[in-house]
Amino acid sequence: MPDIPAVPRPTDAGTGDRGGIPGDYVHLGRSDMVFLTDWRCVEDGEFSLAARWPLPAAGLPYDPRVLTQTIRQSGLVIAHAAYGVPLDDQTLLHYFDFTVAPGFGLAPEGPCGLRVEVSVTEPKKRGRSVSSLGMDVRVLQGDTMVARADSEFGWISPRAYRRLRGEHLAVDWNAWPLPAPVDPATVGRPGPVDVVLAPGDRPGRWQLRNDVKNTVLYDYPVDHVPGLVLMEAADQAANAALHPTPFEATTVTSAFERYAEFDRPCWIEAEVLPAVTGETSVLVTAAQDGETVFRGRLTGLCG
Known part of the structure; x- marks a missing residue:
């Protein structure tokens, strides 16, 4: 050492x-x-x-x-x-x-x-x-x-x-469009600033929203969407997919495949999967420009 x-x-x-x-x-x-x-x-x-x-x-x-x-x-x-x-x-x-x-x-x-x-x-x-x-x-x-x-x-x-980052290294911080959030109650969060999802174009699909007032996730300017933001999006998407049934994630697996950029839409999709009796499992993917940037699977308890 x-x-x-x-x-x-x-x-x-x-x-x-x-x-x-x-x-x-x-x-x-x-x-x-x-x-x-x-x-x-x-x-x-x-x-x-x-x-x-x-x-x-x-x-x-x-x-x-x-x-x-x-x-x-x-x-x-x-x-x-x-x-x-x-x-x-x-x-x-x-x-x-x-x-x-x-x-x-x-x-x-x-x-x-x-x-x-x-x-x-x-x-x-x-x-x-x-x-x-x-x-x-x-x-x-x-x-x-x-x-x-x-x-x-x-x-x-x-x-x-x-x-590695090339032209993506320069970011006009907080200049990107910020779509309106979904109802905080549907993602299990207390208020709009805590919500990282905006309504999508179909059920089970949302647009990632990067609100820098959420200081737990956005502490200072960076050149790409932080990994913890994508993990938070996965948690919120799982809650939204199962709403109005409360969901408590007890096991989470996450894999980061590419950088997510601020200046283009990043789409979050959730699919409820078959699981063992007494558990619920949700697969969440994040994609940008047709490429997967993140995968997460959340398993836990409903009700």
């Missing part, structure tokens, strides 16, 4: 002082979006992090955007602080699968402290630099594991990223 300076820890870990994890280690500009408060290496390849979640909006047991952000942030902190991945390298998310304990929710009395345990698997190198890390992530509430994720992060140099 490279001998590099560790991320400074808060003086009072676990109190909610988000100053303990610098925003650049999680690629975020807003300090209130940094959900991690502390980290430490337990042993080679094993890490423990502290997280503090805000209360979810009324009616939600927890905010799925905060869960996926926490897993993302944990991977980035470990990559930069423990494995020496340069801060200016571009992050690639190859896949992101996770499960959530049925019935998981936060207590209503205040912000919730959680623990995140990470095991790094299959570190790969390109020359002397780490090019990808597989991660097994466990989120614990007290002594109970409430979520588990299996993901692989990759990194490429700024020069390689510029070659």
Whole structure:
């Protein structure tokens, strides 16, 4: 493991002082979006992090955007602080699968402290630099594991990223058309700013809407639609496909195949699949210019 300076820890870990994890280690500009408060290496390849979640909006047991952000942030902190991945390298998310304990929710009395345990698997190198890390992530509430994720992060140099993105690297931020959202109730979200779907041209099909006021998903200008936005779109599409029956996703698999651009329509489609008794499964795909950019499958409980 490279001998590099560790991320400074808060003086009072676990109190909610988000100053303990610098925003650049999680690629975020807003300090209130940094959900991690502390980290430490337990042993080679094993890490423990502290997280503090805000209360979810009324009616939600927890905010799925905060869960996926926490897993993302944990991977980035470990990559930069423990494995020496340069801060200016571009992050690639190859896949992101996770499960959530049925019935998981936060207590209503205040912000919730959680623990995140990470095991790094299959570190790969390109020359002397780490090019990808597989991660097994466990989120614990007290002594109970409430979520588990299996993901692989990759990194490429700024020069390689510029070659890869070409003309798409320059984006006129927030200049794209923003279609009206679907009814928030149909996607299980509290208000219009939280909705990433607009009505489509047929049932089971929606247009992705990129509203940068949704600061959990859009923290600062980037050149392509963030992967967590596509995961949120999958969750909302599954809810919309099953509405008015409530849906609780407990297992999610995600694969990212291409970059989704801001300046052209991206279409989200959901198909309810046969599943074992007592479960419901929804396949969600995102396509742009006739090419699939994302696939997700959400399985869980209805009713």
